[in-house]
Amino acid sequence: MASVIQFQNLTKKFGNVAAVDHLDLDVEEGEILGLLGPNGAGKTTAILMLATVIKPTEGTALVCGYDIRKQPDKVRGVLGIAFQEPKMLWVSTPWDVVNWHAKVCGLSTTERKRRVKEVLDAVDMWEPRRKNVHALSGGMRKRVEMAKVLIQRPKVAIVDEPTAQIDIVGKHKIWNMLLELRDEGSTIILATNELYEADHLSDRVAILHKGKLLVCDTPKKLKDSILGGDIIDVELGQDASAEIITDLKSLKEVVDIMQIKPTSLRLYLNKVEEVVPRIMGLFSKRNVPITSIRMSEPSLDDVFAHYTGLTIEEAQKDEG
């Protein structure tokens, strides 16, 4: 597949801090690319540069062949963005917001009338279309923000944390909209810090941390790439001592250990069936009571942890 977006050494510095650090990445036509990372990873800065809202310090990006530095007007012509915080303008109702956006995007009056209804229906906002935007819930405002992208049907759609602070029913509605938009031919960049969202929607996931691209591949390949494909979470009755961690590390099947909490360990293993009894034996020998043990498959959080040594939650705290 052809690349619709090419990030070429894209860098943005605020003072001495590189919010996006030499980003090289290709986005293929018709895919949903998940930009995954904690708050402060550089996702929003990267997409704002792509939308020509902020200018790169170094490097550039091509969107449908147009250079964001040299042809920003052309770039904006093929690109639509749903912001993290819904932008409600100075107009007062969801209908006005979507209608105004459609007008600016060049839809004819007849088409606009039809499409505004169609899109507001799709996002379940037709009934409250005359409500004041300030009286809308967070979820409703997000759906209005999504409606802007849907009515625009851009070649490249960027959605920044589309389901943050939205209930599960609302999340599913927005996810379905994104999948439909992709099926209609749009290429989508989905910036998110929600692991399930990235895993569920993305054809490929690019993981960002501190402005740098760590890795980019399909969710399955990313998870398969972690050494120690099996994971067990062990909850202990007391804090895990340095000795018990050293003992565990001495087992050759134990690939990695993360101490999530003082009493909680996550072990990345090979040959789980063989090694679990020996692990239990080690805890028993050191008189460390186990309160629970749970096996799981690697998630994108594990992929993130594999590359950064931190869970997304920890990285978020780190940035905060």
Next chain:
Amino acid sequence: MRVIWFVSQVLLFGVIAAKMVNVPDYFQYYVGGLSVMTLYSTAIFIGFDIYEEAEHGVFEYLLSLPVSRRQLVIGRSIGGGLRAFIYVGPLVAISLFVIGAVNPLSFAIALLALFLFSFGVSGMSIAIAVLIKSSDRFDIFMGVLDAFIVRLSTTMYPLKIIQQTNPIYGWTASLNPLSYAADLFRWGTGLEKIIYVQNPLLPLMGIVAFFGLFTLLGITIYERMIEGGGWR
């Protein structure tokens, strides 16, 4: 600052006011000037809108729209100018009632000039707002500018009297876009007892130049300061 202001009030504006005792129909003259002053002060408000938009993130949305920066600035200038004109509409209507319009064509030309003046002020306000980048500083700056630009114009005092009092002041007032707008408005309403606009084309050209200059400046500064996140 207060001392300077007090001294200038007594020595300059006091002298001018004293000379105006004999000015006929000053009330009508003042009503016309008041309309233009209000139009100026209202058109300035677009600058505050820019800060509000930046604060609420609407700015980013506007910058991401499929329109050029040029269209965006012109749109904002026209919007700001038009809004000011609508707000000042009732005052202009009262002025018309007080002064009375003799020649509809002259008045139409004067109105057009006020439109352009209003757009020009909006463009100037946008340019200053994006240059200053702080609503507090903008507020102070515009307050000072307002005091100077209004005082150093013919909105309140006829040019002839200002020139008699102080030639430099008179020269400044004769180049002030507010003077052009106020004098054209008075000319448009037929109030020619106190002002003598020999050639209305001159102030009209002045207003067109003011509009053109500040629209162009607005576009250039907006593109330089805002394009690519200069605001941040």
